Structures are given as structure tokens and as C-alpha cells.
Amino acid sequence: MAQEQVVTPWEVSGSGAIDYDKLISQFGCEKLEQRLIDRVVKLTGKRAHTFLRRGVFFAHRDFEKVLDSYEKGEKFYLYTGRGPSSEALHLGHLIPFMFTKYLQDAFKVPLVIQLTDDEKCMWKNLSVEETKRLARENAKDIIACGFDISRTFIFSDFQYVGRGFYENMISIAKSVTFNQVKGIFGFDGESHIGKIFFPAVQAAPSFPTSFPHLFGTKSKIKCLIPCAIDQDPYFRMTRDVAPRLGYQKPALIESRFFPALQGESGKMSASDTNSAIYVKDTQKEIKKKIANYALSGGGDTKELQRKNGANLKVDIPFKYLTFFLDDDEELERIRDEYGSGRMLTGEIKNILSDVLWKMVEQHQQARLAVTEEMVDAFMAPREMPFMFEK
Amino acid sequence: MAQEQVVTPWEVSGSGAIDYDKLISQFGCEKLEQRLIDRVVKLTGKRAHTFLRRGVFFAHRDFEKVLDSYEKGEKFYLYTGRGPSSEALHLGHLIPFMFTKYLQDAFKVPLVIQLTDDEKCMWKNLSVEETKRLARENAKDIIACGFDISRTFIFSDFQYVGRGFYENMISIAKSVTFNQVKGIFGFDGESHIGKIFFPAVQAAPSFPTSFPHLFGTKSKIKCLIPCAIDQDPYFRMTRDVAPRLGYQKPALIESRFFPALQGESGKMSASDTNSAIYVKDTQKEIKKKIANYALSGGGDTKELQRKNGANLKVDIPFKYLTFFLDDDEELERIRDEYGSGRMLTGEIKNILSDVLWKMVEQHQQARLAVTEEMVDAFMAPREMPFMFEK
Numbered sequence: 001m002a003q004e005q006v007v008t009p010w011e012v013s014g015s016g017a018i019d020y021d022k023l024i025s026q027f028g029c030e031k032l033e034q035r036l037i038d039r040v041v042k043l044t045g046k047r048a049h050t051f052l053r054r055g056v057f058f059a060h061r062d063f064e065k066v067l068d069s070y071e072k073g074e075k076f077y078l079y080t081g082r083g084p085s086s087e088a089l090h091l092g093h094l095i096p097f098m099f100t101k102y103l104q105d106a107f108k109v110p111l112v113i114q115l116t117d118d119e120k121c122m123w124k125n126l127s128v129e130e131t132k133r134l135a136r137e138n139a140k141d142i143i144a145c146g147f148d149i150s151r152t153f154i155f156s157d158f159q160y161v162g163r164g165f166y167e168n169m170i171s172i173a174k175s176v177t178f179n180q181v182k183g184i185f186g187f188d189g190e191s192h193i194g195k196i197f198f199p200a201v202q203a204a205p206s207f208p209t210s211f212p213h214l215f216g217t218k219s220k221i222k223c224l225i226p227c228a229i230d231q232d233p234y235f236r237m238t239r240d241v242a243p244r245l246g247y248q249k250p251a252l253i254e255s256r257f258f259p260a261l262q263g264e265s266g267k268m269s270a271s272d273t274n275s276a277i278y279v280k281d282t283q284k285e286i287k288k289k290i291a292n293y294a295l296s297g298g299g300d301t302k303e304l305q306r307k308n309g310a311n312l313k314v315d316i317p318f319k320y321l322t323f324f325l326d327d328d329e330e331l332e333r334i335r336d337e338y339g340s341g342r343m344l345t346g347e348i349k350n351i352l353s354d355v356l357w358k359m360v361e362q363h364q365q366a367r368l369a370v371t372e373e374m375v376d377a378f379m380a381p382r383e384m385p386f387m388f389e390k
Numbered sequence: 391m392a393q394e395q396v397v398t399p400w401e402v403s404g405s406g407a408i409d410y411d412k413l414i415s416q417f418g419c420e421k422l423e424q425r426l427i428d429r430v431v432k433l434t435g436k437r438a439h440t441f442l443r444r445g446v447f448f449a450h451r452d453f454e455k456v457l458d459s460y461e462k463g464e465k466f467y468l469y470t471g472r473g474p475s476s477e478a479l480h481l482g483h484l485i486p487f488m489f490t491k492y493l494q495d496a497f498k499v500p501l502v503i504q505l506t507d508d509e510k511c512m513w514k515n516l517s518v519e520e521t522k523r524l525a526r527e528n529a530k531d532i533i534a535c536g537f538d539i540s541r542t543f544i545f546s547d548f549q550y551v552g553r554g555f556y557e558n559m560i561s562i563a564k565s566v567t568f569n570q571v572k573g574i575f576g577f578d579g580e581s582h583i584g585k586i587f588f589p590a591v592q593a594a595p596s597f598p599t600s601f602p603h604l605f606g607t608k609s610k611i612k613c614l615i616p617c618a619i620d621q622d623p624y625f626r627m628t629r630d631v632a633p634r635l636g637y638q639k640p641a642l643i644e645s646r647f648f649p650a651l652q653g654e655s656g657k658m659s660a661s662d663t664n665s666a667i668y669v670k671d672t673q674k675e676i677k678k679k680i681a682n683y684a685l686s687g688g689g690d691t692k693e694l695q696r697k698n699g700a701n702l703k704v705d706i707p708f709k710y711l712t713f714f715l716d717d718d719e720e721l722e723r724i725r726d727e728y729g730s731g732r733m734l735t736g737e738i739k740n741i742l743s744d745v746l747w748k749m750v751e752q753h754q755q756a757r758l759a760v761t762e763e764m765v766d767a768f769m770a771p772r773e774m775p776f777m778f779e780k
Contacts, residue, residue, distance in 0.1 A: 009634055010521065055640055092682075114563055117559045118556075118577075121561075121564070122560060122563070122564040125564075128557045128560070128561060157556075158553075158556060158557055158560075160549060160552075160555075161552050161556045162550075162551050162552035162556075163548075163549075166508075166547075166548060166552075166556075167518045167548055169517060170508045170511055170512060170518070170548075170584055172584045172586065173512070173584030174511070174512040174515075174581060174582050174584040174585075175582065176582055176583050177579065177580050177581065177582050178568065178578075178579045178580070178581055178582075178583060178586055179579040179580060180578070181583055187568070187727060189567065189568050189569040190567050190568070191563050191567060192563060192565065192567050192592070193563045193566050193567065193568060193586050193587050193589070193590060194560055194563030194564040194587070195573055196568055196583050196586050196587065197563060197583050197584070197586065197587035199582070199583070200583060203726065249674075264645045298554070335724065
């Protein structure tokens with residue numbers, strides 16, 4: 001019997017590939033339909049991002065309402081984040097940030113990025129000092145994604161908690177019972193009280209008054225959260241609470257998981273360095289990992305591949321290209337050539353290595369340019385007078 | 391059958407008077423013995439406070455260790471607090487502050503005072519704004535008790551949470567499970583997650599790194615907490631956690647409850663204004679409340695009182711005098727006169743009215759002199775370079 005698929009913020013498991021349609025109905029979110037993508041293009045005057053064209057971001061909650069009100073001239077802000085459990089970011093970690101950068105540039109809106117060092121201190125049993133250090137290191141990789149400093153506030157919970165943010169944490173916490181978080185997150189009596197409280201910490205940035213320096217103390221501006229679908233439980237909870245506190249429900253736009261090199265049955269794992277391409281990998285390492293570990297759907301021999309073509313449904317090099325090869329025509333060409341057997345496994349792996357190295361090299365160069373002063377600047381709770389200007 | 395006595399931070403109940411000896415063994419704290427009081431006198435060169443001489447502060451945890459290390463020249467700091475649920479403070483609320491002021495003056499040590507506006511926002515379902523306002527109003531009454539601004543930092547959780555304080559909250563929270571707080575505080579599945587987390591908020595000021603501006607980021611200085619015995623569960627939990635986080639266990643010195651005018655079976659109630667003398671009461675109100683509501687142990691008629699004398703075990707005017715009449719000889723004279731029947735109920739009630747009015751009048755005058763600027767000054771997270779100087 002197939003093992004039931006489990007998707008929580010801490011666990012993604014099941015037998016075989018994730019059934020995303022099932023997840024949509026299980027979580028109660030909505031499918032991101034083409035007409036919404038078309039509206040984004042119309043409203044922003046920009047080409048739809050690769051992740052929209054290829055269905056990487058595939059689900060949402062109230063995204064249409066955000067577009068409706070944006071069309072009427074109403075502002076919104078973006079909120080995304082990362083749990084800094086490790087210094088080593090892999091490509092899967094970059095996906096929400098790459099997409100959020102696109103949204104920020106396209107809609108010209110402010111963005112807050114939460115680094116949940118408190119969460120990782122509690123879940124991973126890391127010291128406070130170590131998680132603070134990791135948060136800062138991760139901030140550098142995030143900044144390297146190209147965010148606009150005049151519209152972006154990056155904060156770590158340990159560094160920023162206080163005032164409006166803490167007031168919202170408490171207001172949310174008093175609206176959610178233990179039984180509710182038990183149902184949503186699977187906590188039990190042996191869970192520590194920090195874990196039990198934490199959903200309020202991740203929920204709070206969904207409300208603009210958590211950032212009085214940005215939005216003042218009375219703002220009810222809408223919030224849009226780009227994130228991977230496993231974060232949905234936090235924001236389902238947040239959306240339940242919002243009206244009781246007089247806030248708008250945050251909207252969500254949610255992505256699939258980026259598959260491990262070994263195949264599509266979960267997220268990449270930071271603990272198995274051969275399961276993922278890291279942003280610090282060298283060109284040689286990337287080539288080698290793809291050559292040795294990327295699950296191929298191609299024929300077992302050259303002859304079989306020529307004869308039968310590749311099974312694109314399981315082929316990781318092709319899947320990775322759907323995420324990161326922006327050129328639609330080139331992707332179609334590869335689909336044809338490789339699917340039909342005219343292209344060999346070694347060839348598509350070479351193409352992928354080049355695409356990824358180009359991206360990683362650019363990231364590494366941007367990362368090198370990020371100074372400590374820039375980190376301080378992005379993380380300073382400051383007013384941003386131009387954050388809504390075009 | 392006698393109803394079992396229940397003492398938690400939110401409930402004090404039972405049939406008849408609290409059995410304090412039973413509470414000591416139930417909670418596992420120690421009796422405050424005369425030899426410890428003698429040591430305090432010897433170490434500080436000051437007369438023992440009324441509350442020590444009369445057994446108002448009657449229990450402790452590790453108080454002797456604090457004295458041992460103080461004798462060797464080791465420093466400690468004081469931590470006490472209040473939950474700002476109401477603007478109206480009664481005499482019972484002043485007791486820990488009057489005693490803490492004495493300790494601060496006698497030992498010349500720094501003091502932190504926590505106003506748990508977050509707690510009251512959650513428990514009493516008050517708005518964030520209202521509890522912040524109450525915290526500030528209560529701070530004025532606390533300042534009016536005469537604390538030394540060069541050694542006293544008053545903070546509200548909503549105002550102060552952040553940095554070292556929040557880091558300690560999280561470190562504590564990750565060391566305590568739901569089952570543990572369920573056992574200690576009686577929480578259940580319907581308790582909201584803010585309540586469940588709150589013990590970590592009240593525990594954190596027991597560790598000096600919650601106040602980096604005062605003690606730096608590495609201090610392990612001892613903490614002594616003067617409080618009413620109902621707060622013991624919080625600090626029992628804190629003491630369990632402390633060694634795991636590399637801190638010293640906080641020491642405690644704990645008081646009885648100040649009885650209601652109607653008699654000794656619990657604390658005074660802020661919701662029944664006739665159960666207590668408030669710091670804002672007029673002389674006339676005080677006289678009237680004592681005349682009409684103070685449970686008397688005197689004879690039902692003048693003749694019976696003359697004949698049998700008063701039952702001092704239940705007599706509230708006499709009990710109140712043991713708290714607030716500093717003159718030992720005068721108290722003994724009243725004990726003799728009233729106990730034997732030579733003094734009438736009306737007379738002891740007049741004496742008490744005078745004693746309390748003198749105290750309340752002085753408080754009111756001091757309170758009038760507290761400006762908003764003084765509140766700001768006491769509540770500013772600032773360095774206190776002279777806090778340990780004699």
C-alpha cells in the first residue's frame with residue numbers, strides 16, 4: 001500500500017512523487033490558473049517569470065484579490081523568509097527568493113524577509129549565537145539575489161523582536177489554542193513550549209503593524225507571501241486569526257518543491273551534500289554531481305536511448321531545466337530531441353551543467369560583493385520613504 | 391470535608407485561611423528562619439524590615455546562598471514585578487515593592503521590575519494599548535515607593551522585549567515541555583499558545599543576560615526575587631531550567647498574602663473595591679471601609695469585648711497592624727490591650743485608620759510628584775554605572 005504523503009514545515013515524505021493536486025485539495029488552497037498569470041503580465045507589463053510559465057508556483061490563496069486591489073491602485077507588501085539552519089544554501093533555497101525578487105521588481109512593492117533564527121535554535125538545538133551567525137550569513141546570500149535596498153527589510157527574529165512585532169505575536173498567540181496547533185502541526189505533550197508558541201512568530205510578519213517603521217502603527221495594507229507549499233499550515237492558521245484581530249488575511253502564492261538530484265520524492269536535503277547543488281559549489285562539483293547523481297530518465301545504453309528516447313517524467317536534468325532554463329524555445333527543442341532519443345543523457349547533462357554554473361557563478365560573484373555594511377543596511381529597522389514609488 | 395487549598399499565580403482558594411506551612415512543604419521551598427534574618431541585619435547594618443520581623447516574608451529558596459556570597463563580596467541583583475491588570479493598586483500590591491525597596495537600600499544592589507502587560511493582555515483579554523497604558527500607570531505607583539533611579543530599571547514586556555531578553559525567553563522555552571507547564575500551571579489543550587509560552591517570559595528576567603545594558607552579555611550574577619508565594623511555580627520552573635542554560639538558579643524570598651478586609655482566606659480582590667484599601671482611597675473612604683468591612687475578632691458588644699477580649703487570630707485590624715505598624719512596642723501594647731478587652735474594636739479600628747492613612751497619604755504625595763519624564767527615565771534601557779556602589 002502506498003505510504004500516505006505527509007507535508008508539514010518540517011517533513012515532506014510519501015511514496016514516490018508528491019501529488020500536488022491532492023495537496024491543493026488537502027490544504028484547501030487554489031490552483032494558480034493561467035488567467036491569473038495573464039493578469040500579472042498585463043498589470044506589470046513584464047513577461048511572466050519562468051517559475052510562473054513552468055508551474056513552479058502553482059497554488060495560491062487570495063492572489064486574485066491582491067491583483068484586484070492592485071489594479072485599483074491599492075498597495076500591498078511581500079513577506080517571505082528562511083530558517084537559517086545551515087550556511088550552505090542549495091538551489092531549492094533560492095527559488096522563493098528569485099521569485100520574490102521578480103515580484104518586487106514587477107509590482108514595485110516593499111518586501112520583508114524573516115530569518116527565523118529563534119526557530120532553528122529551538123528545532124535544531126543550535127546555540128543562540130550560532131543561529132544568529134547563520135542568519136547573517138544567509139542574509140548575504142539573500143542580498144546576492146539582487147533585492148532593492150530601498151524596498152527591502154531583512155530581519156532576524158533574535159535581532160528584531162520587539163514593539164509592534166511582539167505585540168502581534170502575543171495577539172496571535174492569544175487567539176490560537178494548543179489543540180489547534182496540535183491539529184495543524186502535529187505537536188504533542190512532549191513538544192516544548194517554544195515550538196508550541198513559534199507559529200505566532202512566523203505569523204506575525206503577515207500583519208503590517210509588525211513593521212511600524214515601514215507602515216506605521218495603524219496600517220491594514222495587504223500582505224502577499226511567496227513560499228513553498230510546505231509553509232501553508234502557518235498561514236492557514238494566520239488567515240483564521242486575521243479577521244479577529246482586524247487585519248486582512250495574508251494572500252499566498254505557493255511553489256512546488258525543487259527535487260533532489262536523486263529524484264522527485266521530496267525536498268532536497270541540506271544534510272546530504274550529494275542530493276543538491278549548492279550555491280557555493282564549483283563548476284567541477286556541479287558537473288560531477290550532475291554526471292554521477294542526477295537521476296536520468298534516458299535509456300540505459302546509448303542504443304536504448306536512441307531507440308526509445310528518455311522518460312521526461314522522471315528525468316532530473318530535464319526537470320531542473322524546466323526550473324532554470326528561461327528560453328522556452330530551447331527547452332522545447334530539448335524536450336523533442338531528448339524525449340525522442342536524438343539527444344543523449346550525457347548531452348542534456350552537459351547543457352544543465354552549463355545553465356546551472358552560469359547561474360551559480362553569477363550568484364557567487366554577487367555574494368562576494370556583499371559587505372558587512374550592506375548586511376547592516378538591509379537589516380536596519382529604518383523608514384523607507386520611497387518604497388512604493390515606481 | 392475541607393476544600394483542598396489551591397495556590398497558583400491566578401487562583402488562591404481553599405476553605406478558611408491558607409496553611410502556609412503546608413504550602414512550604416507542597417512547593418518545596420524553605421522556611422525563612424530567624425538566624426537568616428539576623429544575618430541580614432548583621433550584613434546590612436540595618437534594622438530588619440517590619441515584614442521580616444513579623445513573618446510577612448516567611449519562605450525562601452537559596453536565600454542563604456545569596457547571603458553567603460554577598461558576605462564574600464559577590465554581587466547580586468533583585469527582580470520583582472507586577473501584572474498590570476488594573477490602575478487601582480491596593481495595599482497588598484505594595485507589599486513586594488515596599489520590601490524590595492528595603493532590600494535595595496540595605497544591600498545597595500540593582501533592581502529590575504517587570505510589568506507583564508503581555509500577560510494581562512492575554513489573561514484578562516485587554517487590548518495591547520490598554521495594558522501598555524496600565525503598565526505605565528502602575529509604574530508611577532511603583533516609582534512612588536521610592537526606588538533609587540541609579541539602581542532601578544522598570545520595563546514592560548511589550549516595550550522592552552528584544553535582544554538578550556528574547557534570547558533567554560527562547561532558550562528557556564526550548565527547555566520546557568507542554569506536559570511540564572501542564573503539571574505546574576494546570577494548562578490544558580484549550581489553553582492558548584500565548585499562555586503556554588508565558589512562563590518563559592516571566593522566567594527570563596531571572597537571568598542577567600536579559601539585561602545586557604546592565605550586566606553585559608556574559609554575566610552570571612545571582613538573582614534574588616522577592617515575591618508573593620503564589621509566584622513560586624514560575625520560579626520553580628526557572629530553577630529547573632537554569633543549570634541547563636549555564637545560569638545560577640534564582641533565589642527567592644516569598645511573602646504571605648495580605649488578607650482581604652473580610653478575613654483571611656485568600657488575597658484581596660481588585661474586582662471588589664470593598665475588599666481592600668486602595669492607594670487612591672481618601673482618608674474618609676479608608677475610615678469607612680475599616681469601620682464597615684474589616685472583620686473584627688472583638689466581642690459582639692462592648693460588654694462582651696470588655697469581658698472576653700478579642701480573638702486576634704481572625705481580627706483583621708490587628709493583622710493589618712502587624713503588616714504596617716512598625717513600632718514593635720506599640721504593637722505589643724495593642725495586642726495586650728485589645729486581646730484582653732481593655733481596648734474596644736472601635737479604638738483599634740481608629741488606630742489602624744490613622745496608620746494606613748499616614749502611609750497612603752505619603753504614597754499619594756509621592757505619586758503626585760512622579761512626572762511622565764521620570765517614568766521615561768526609569769523605563770529607559772540604559773547603562774547604570776553606579777548601580778553597585780555603596
